[in-house]
Amino acid sequence: MTHRLLAFFAHPDDESFGLAGSIAKLAAQRIPTTLVCATRGEVGQISHPALATAENIGAVRERELRAAAQAMKLDRLILLDYRDSGMEGTDENHDPRAFVNQPAHEVVARLAQLIRQAQPSVVVTFDPQGGYGHPDHIAIHQHAVAAFHAAADPSYMPALGQPWQASRLFYNVIPRSRIALMRDQMATLGEDPSRFDRFAERAWPDEKVHLTVDVTGQFAAKWQALMCHRTQLGDEHLFRRIDVDTVQRIMGREHFALAWPEPTPDLRLETLFDGLTRGPQ
């Protein structure tokens, strides 16, 4: 099977925090990468009023995402045009256009069709907690997992294309140890680090990480991608207030848990495609 990666995320910047280094690494190996982003992050924060307004934030964040995609040398970007559902417990959750309010069968059909068209060997999405619990992260996780299996099922909507069974489904996870590192940095700055506590509760157990990708060699590209998301990474962001070497210590590794096929308890992989046969390009 030809090595190809297809990633499903919810907002512009999810990819840069999550796997920009891995994308850059795969680009250097000429392994094609596609990112599907469900929304334009229309209700995300605006770090500085000069950057965007509530009216144009979606368009601004799309530009930020396209710039980040170039920085990490992503091959293909697909925007699904859903609306950001906002943080848990906000009024935006109830907007009928919000991603979380779209019928599951419709979203799953779109994602399954994309899988059948792209024919990836590896699919990546958020873990069931969406990293830290954002409703859109949880929604894209649920839809992507359903689509991963539906795409392979010959009885599922044949009109969407030939069935496609990808070889692996990974969750791109934030291990608890990374949250601890960020908490330490917050404390070092003399600030209250307790806001990281609720992230820690939802973060992924380190012992259930099956693959850690060292992206220190790609960190320049990852940092450049992150910096494209200016509306999200303003001057007050933790990563802008600590030195870049420390950011690299926190973000220089990317973590994945194998979701399918069922991992053995002691599974440790070296790469996303470790052990998969690489067919002709």
Ligand SMILES: [Zn+2]
């Ligand atoms: Zn997000």
